[in-house]
Amino acid sequence: MTTPTQTVETFLDAFARRDVDAAMAVVDSRVAVTVHPFGLDNRGAEALRTVLADLVRAFPDLMIAVSRVITTRDVVTALFKAEGTQSAGYAGAINQEKHLDIDQAWRFVVTDGLITAVDAYWCQAQLYRRLAVKRYDEIAIA
Amino acid sequence: MTQTSQRPRTAESAAAVVTEFFDRYRAHDVDGMTDLCSMNAGLHYVPVEIWGKQRVLRGDGKVRTIGKPLWTGLIASFPNLSNTVHSITSNDDGDVVVQADIEGTQQLAWGLITPAGKHYREPHLFVFHVGPDLLIDDITGYWNDAGISQQLGHNEVD
Numbered sequence: 109m110t111t112p113t114q115t116v117e118t119f120l121d122a123f124a125r126r127d128v129d130a131a132m133a134v135v136d137s138r139v140a141v142t143v144h145p146f147g148l149d150n151r152g153a154e155a156l157r158t159v160l161a162d163l164v165r166a167f168p169d170l171m172i173a174v175s176r177v178i179t180t181r182d183v184v185t186a187l188f189k190a191e192g193t194q195s196a197g198y199a200g201a202i203n204q205e206k207h208l209d210i211d212q213a214w215r216f217v218v219t220d221g222l223i224t225a226v227d228a229y230w231c232q233a234q235l236y237r238r239l240a241v242k243r244y245d246e247i248a249i250a
Numbered sequence: 251m252t253q254t255s256q257r258p259r260t261a262e263s264a265a266a267v268v269t270e271f272f273d274r275y276r277a278h279d280v281d282g283m284t285d286l287c288s289m290n291a292g293l294h295y296v297p298v299e300i301w302g303k304q305r306v307l308r309g310d311g312k313v314r315t316i317g318k319p320l321w322t323g324l325i326a327s328f329p330n331l332s333n334t335v336h337s338i339t340s341n342d343d344g345d346v347v348v349q350a351d352i353e354g355t356q357q358l359a360w361g362l363i364t365p366a367g368k369h370y371r372e373p374h375l376f377v378f379h380v381g382p383d384l385l386i387d388d389i390t391g392y393w394n395d396a397g398i399s400q401q402l403g404h405n406e407v408d
Contacts (some may be wrong), residue, residue: 109325140394144373144393144394144397145394145396145397146351147397160369178341178345178347178377179341180261180339180341180345180346180347181261181339181341182339183337183339185346185347185375185377187377187390208358211296211392212392213296213375213377213390213392214369215347215349215375227349227375227376229373229374229392229394230392230394231296231297231393231394231396232394232395232396232397233297233394233395233396233399233407234297234299234395235408236396236407237301237407241407241408242406242407242408243405243407244399244400244406244407245405
């Protein structure tokens, strides 16, 4: 039986390799997905797969550098930096080939070896600042 | 021989310290919040960054030099500032993870945001560490500053 920490480390290792399928292999099909910067609150593996795939597609050289993994019972919180160079539109921002580096915190709930809930936190102001977006109401205008 | 009656640090006692921290925050008791932290407690408010022409100021330092002025300023700008704690999980090593909403109605300028009497409510994730002396020795916070800006009617990224 894998521990909650091992399950999340498997997910993060796969995400760092940009292997979305391998990451999703440890995710429950009914996972609750909340991505606070997007206002996304959904249920189902496809919702999380889309979040991961969009990031990998927009930043093909994506690097995930995990600084801490904190286990508190069945909750595992990972602190990491996501870094990469934009090569496609992302979160409404057109591609200006800017470099992104953004600190994030993802809180996972693990049940019976599968991730059953994810809450992702990062600052969209930092993201837009790095992607040279000037206004929240004109995200696609450089 | 000196004996101490202090409670041992457990997952439960560490969580109780952090619960008290948010109670005092809700009561706008900044000195009381600081009293729950060790003298040299670290503070890392990840979204806080102010880009100048030659340097970037970050919300990265100590509770007493960065945290206390930030909390005091926030309460001055949002006199009805409050928090709702949704979850607290902890372990015997003193790690405490908190999901909380922070909310308030703006009455004074906050950073570059001029007051328009608007209200914000934004989800936050905090990672605390509570030392063996049951004092908080580290606080890290994550939230979406863009969400706060937009709710307050400020649409410029910088």
